Amino acid sequence: MTEQRPPLPPFTPETARRKVRAAEDAWNTRDPHRVALAYTPDSRWRNRTEFLTGREQIADFLTRKWHRELDYRLVKELWAHDGDRIAVRFAYEWHDDSGQWYRSYGNENWEFDRDGLMAHRHAAINDLPITxxxxxxHWPLGRRPDDHPGLTTLGL
Structure with missing residues (x-):
């Protein structure tokens, strides 16, 4: 049985926005195994300086990430799309175990298979210490409320 993750490519502006929001919502669960299911079984990632292949490595990476990045909250915004590709910009806030807060900014390039699973993810991320x-x-952990401002509105 084929796994599908609608919306499926080729993306329109509306379906690309829905795909981005679905990814944001999944990442804000901080559930590594749930997030990994949005990727092909052999998905390839570049995240900062790490290169990963497959759902198991993705889930292991996310487990480590969310063990270190506490009270993680993420906002993603569509930058561009074409066919089976989407470019996203994002920001997330988190603190380490000493209580130091950070805002991490970045860009992602995504490529999807015909079933809407992400086959490639390339991420570039920078961390800014903040107070x-x-x-x-500031929303409760989990899904960002629909009325919470996005990156553009916040000037990010």
Whole structure:
């Protein structure tokens, strides 16, 4: 049986936005195994300086990530799309075990298979130390509320 993750390519502006929001929602669960299911079994990633292949490596990476990046909250925004590819910009806030807050900014390039599973993900990310007072993302852990401002509105 074929796995499908609608919306499927080729993407329109509306379906690309829905795909981006679905990814944001999944990542905000901080459930590594749930997130990994959105990728092909042999998906290839570049995340900062790490290169991963397959769902097991993705889930292991995310487990380590969310063990280190506490109180993680993410906002993604569609940058561009074409056919089976989507470019995204994002920001997320988190703190380490010493209480130091960070805002991590980045860009992702995604390529999907015909069933809407992500086959390639290339991410470039920079971390900015911030104070707790500089945070923008204050919703309860989990899905970002629909009325919470996005990156453009926040000037990010």
């Amino acid at each position: 707790a007072a500089e945070r923008f993302f």
